[in-house]
Amino acid sequence: MKIAIGSDDKGFELKTELKGLIESLGHEVLDETPENDLNFVESAKRVAEAIRDNKADRGIVIDEYGVGSFMVANKYKGIICANVCNEHSAQMTRRHNKSTIVTIGSGIVGKTLAKKICKVFINQKYDGGRHQIRVDMLNKMC
Amino acid sequence: MKISIGCDHIVTDVKDYLVNYLREKGHEVIDNGTYDKKRTHYPIFGKKTAEMVVGGKADLGIVLCGTGVGITISAAKVKGVRAALVEDVATARYAREQLNANVLGIGGQVVGIGLIEKIVDAFLETDYKQSAENDRIIAEIDSIMDGKDQLYDEHFFDEFIEKWNNGGYPTE
Numbered sequence: 001m002k003i004a005i006g007s008d009d010k011g012f013e014l015k016t017e018l019k020g021l022i023e024s025l026g027h028e029v030l031d032e033t034p035e036n037d038l039n040f041v042e043s044a045k046r047v048a049e050a051i052r053d054n055k056a057d058r059g060i061v062i063d064e065y066g067v068g069s070f071m072v073a074n075k076y077k078g079i080i081c082a083n084v085c086n087e088h089s090a091q092m093t094r095r096h097n098k099s100t101i102v103t104i105g106s107g108i109v110g111k112t113l114a115k116k117i118c119k120v121f122i123n124q125k126y127d128g129g130r131h132q133i134r135v136d137m138l139n140k141m142c
Numbered sequence: 143m144k145i146s147i148g149c150d151h152i153v154t155d156v157k158d159y160l161v162n163y164l165r166e167k168g169h170e171v172i173d174n175g176t177y178d179k180k181r182t183h184y185p186i187f188g189k190k191t192a193e194m195v196v197g198g199k200a201d202l203g204i205v206l207c208g209t210g211v212g213i214t215i216s217a218a219k220v221k222g223v224r225a226a227l228v229e230d231v232a233t234a235r236y237a238r239e240q241l242n243a244n245v246l247g248i249g250g251q252v253v254g255i256g257l258i259e260k261i262v263d264a265f266l267e268t269d270y271k272q273s274a275e276n277d278r279i280i281a282e283i284d285s286i287m288d289g290k291d292q293l294y295d296e297h298f299f300d301e302f303i304e305k306w307n308n309g310g311y312p313t314e
Binding site: 039041045064065066067068070071072074075076077080081082083084085086088089092093096097099105107108128129130132133134136137138140141142 | 184228229283287
């Protein structure tokens with residue numbers, strides 16, 4: 001799978017850690033933010049646009065709290081993005097919401113948990129079924 | 143304060159609890175539903191709750207579903223909404239103070255009721271800290287999508303609900 005990743009200045013260190021993990025899982029990493037001085041609007045936009053333009057299968061965006069990047073990415077039509085702080089939500093948002101991007105707050109979620117979240121998010125498949133009506137509704141919005 | 147609140151059928155009890163909690167604190171609450179546990183679809187209630195806020199009928203919004211993710215995304219996709227999906231007090235405070243978040247999203251099945259109360263308190267009690275930098279960031283977020291034509295359209299999801307009612311979606 002191809003994973004687009006990006007971070008602002010405060011998420012840069014965690015992004016570097018997660019890149020290593022994703023590569024070790026056998027996926028290709030598309031680093032959308034090689035710079036270490038961006039704000040979260042710019043980093044979230046870059047990852048959201050990479051997913052929108054089908055340049056990657058999944059996206060991961062890191063800023064200090066995760067919520068800023070969540071606001072930005074969800075303003076894109078067709079993007080379903082979850083701010084995730086636990087493995088259960090990482091799994092359920094793939095199973096039920098068919099989300100393609102997660103945001104993680106580097107000031108809120110520790111490295112060990114952040115890695116678990118990424119692994120679950122990348123590996124988990126969408127359930128389909130009745131959940132599709134809600135996904136169709138979300139995708140009509142923006 | 144005037145608070146607009148909404149949920150899906152998974153966490154109706156948590157929403158009902160919060161409606162009472164907020165009223166007891168002296169807030170006026172607009173309860174957008176859902177009102178029972180009958181299966182429904184979270185974007186209907188996320189959109190409705192958020193529109194009360196951007197339309198000026200409420201000061202702030204609160205949305206809940208199982209993980210909080212689905213309904214908060216549907217609120218976040220409403221023009222003028224800055225929705226924060228939160229599991230801790232520090233993030234709730236940051237979202238209000240720096241991003242002037244106007245809708246709070248919580249996972250009723252992932253956060254306990256004690257912490258939910260604290261998160262709601264922090265969100266309602268924290269004021270936006272205005273600065274040129276924060277104003278600029280907020281303007282940038284608000285400018286990404288248009289979507290004005292989708293506001294207050296009660297029939298926006300009708301095509302999907304009709305398809306659902308006609309058996310066009312699986313029930314499992």
